[in-house]
Amino acid sequence: MRNRVGQAIQARESELLAPFAMHSADTVGRRHEEPPHPYRGPFQRDRDRIIHSAAFRRLSGKTQVFADELGDYHRTRLTHTLEVASIARTLARALRLNEDLVETLALAHDIGHPPFGHAGEDVLDECLANDGGFSHNNQALRIMELLESRYPAFPGLNLSHEVLEGQRSRVNKQSDLCPLLEVQIVDLADSIAYDTHDVDDALENQFLDPCELLEIPLWQEAATRMRDRHGSIEGDTLRRAILHELIDHQVRDLLAGAEVVLQEKQPATAQAACDGGLRLGPSREMADKKRELEDFLYLRVYRNPRVMESRLVAQQRLREMHERLAADPKRLPDKFLARVTADGPPRAAADYLAGMTDRYAYQQYQRLCSA
Ligand code: MG
Numbered sequence: 001m002r003n004r005v006g007q008a009i010q011a012r013e014s015e016l017l018a019p020f021a022m023h024s025a026d027t028v029g030r031r032h033e034e035p036p037h038p039y040r041g042p043f044q045r046d047r048d049r050i051i052h053s054a055a056f057r058r059l060s061g062k063t064q065v066f067a068d069e070l071g072d073y074h075r076t077r078l079t080h081t082l083e084v085a086s087i088a089r090t091l092a093r094a095l096r097l098n099e100d101l102v103e104t105l106a107l108a109h110d111i112g113h114p115p116f117g118h119a120g121e122d123v124l125d126e127c128l129a130n131d132g133g134f135s136h137n138n139q140a141l142r143i144m145e146l147l148e149s150r151y152p153a154f155p156g157l158n159l160s161h162e163v164l165e166g167q168r169s170r171v172n173k174q175s176d177l178c179p180l181l182e183v184q185i186v187d188l189a190d191s192i193a194y195d196t197h198d199v200d201d202a203l204e205n206q207f208l209d210p211c212e213l214l215e216i217p218l219w220q221e222a223a224t225r226m227r228d229r230h231g232s233i234e235g236d237t238l239r240r241a242i243l244h245e246l247i248d249h250q251v252r253d254l255l256a257g258a259e260v261v262l263q264e265k266q267p268a269t270a271q272a273a274c275d276g277g278l279r280l281g282p283s284r285e286m287a288d289k290k291r292e293l294e295d296f297l298y299l300r301v302y303r304n305p306r307v308m309e310s311r312l313v314a315q316q317r318l319r320e321m322h323e324r325l326a327a328d329p330k331r332l333p334d335k336f337l338a339r340v341t342a343d344g345p346p347r348a349a350a351d352y353l354a355g356m357t358d359r360y361a362y363q364q365y366q367r368l369c370s371a
Contacts, residue, residue, distance in 0.1 A: 018096035020267040028161035043100035061357025063117040074201035088189035112139030114354040116314035123315040325349035
């Protein structure tokens with residue numbers, strides 16, 4: 001099972017990575033053993049497998065928060081994912097963690113998202129209430145281990161143990177096991193990315209007025225710092241400066257905290273960091289301010305009547321398609337029909353629907369339900 005890693009890759013990582021980073025040479029390996037690649041390390045191969053997967057490509061047509069009818073400025077699930085990867089790699093490089101593993105985890109973290117964002121996830125969970133439920137984190141694991149079929153020798157993507165375990169820790173967040181630092185920083189980068197870009201998208205779509213945001217300390221303080229630095233900037237220029245500052249400020253806060261805890265514990269290996277329960281995170285003050293911003297976004301943006309209205313239409317259509325396909329699984333494409341014996345019609349139908357982009361889901365709705 002142990003995956004041998006080329007000497008050049010080992011030497012490069014020993015030079016560049018901290019002792020507590022996840023070194024490729026220490027990977028547990030893959031379920032189906034494969035010969036080492038001549039010039040790519042195991043986590044580089046994992047990243048490439050994610051990028052070349054159909055599930056990753058379809059992120060471009062999936063809603064993050066704002067649906068397509070609202071315009072073309074806002075993030076899709078794909079551009080959100082790229083922002084997460086960018087922030088996570090910055091954190092990884094600053095902390096001398098394994099950037100390849102971090103990039104893989106970041107690019108993969110949302111591949112299990114169904115169409116229509118959390119609205120889609122909630123309705124599929126409802127449809128599978130008696131069949132184990134649905135969550136995008138668990139669905140990402142099904143895609144990685146089962147549903148992607150790109151290689152003749154095995155189902156799924158045969159990813160490294162550390163990538164699968166990283167994703168598994170997202171499914172069971174209550175677990176006492178402390179994940180690798182690479183896994184933790186992807187989670188933290190996800191939160192930095194969406195807290196910031198959801199404000200930007202909400203302002204652009206006029207769900208929020210910039211004046212309202214001045215009641216939110218995280219925003220207000222960033223605005224003050226930007227005015228102090230740049231003089232009297234206003235409007236879009238100020239807004240963009242604040243958004244950059246919000247990311248920077250959160251990254252600086254995280255790195256400052258990480259430095260203290262790493263200095264104090266000095267874990268000798270990645271495993272020692274896990275065994276010692278080493279957790280990275282924002283400072284208490286930052287965590288409180290982020291919560292305030294998130295509560296505000298929840299009320300003013302995620303529950304906005306315009307967002308809720310498109311949510312209801314999407315949910316009703318997904319529910320109807322699920323009912324029809326679960327009752328008559330012969331209408332499923334062969335790949336999903338083949339899973340009915342093992343998983344039952346409700347799960348096979350959900351796997352099919354979860355893989356769709358928003359646009360394709362609406363097209364299929366016409367085909368399946370309007371005849
Ligand atoms: Mg995400």
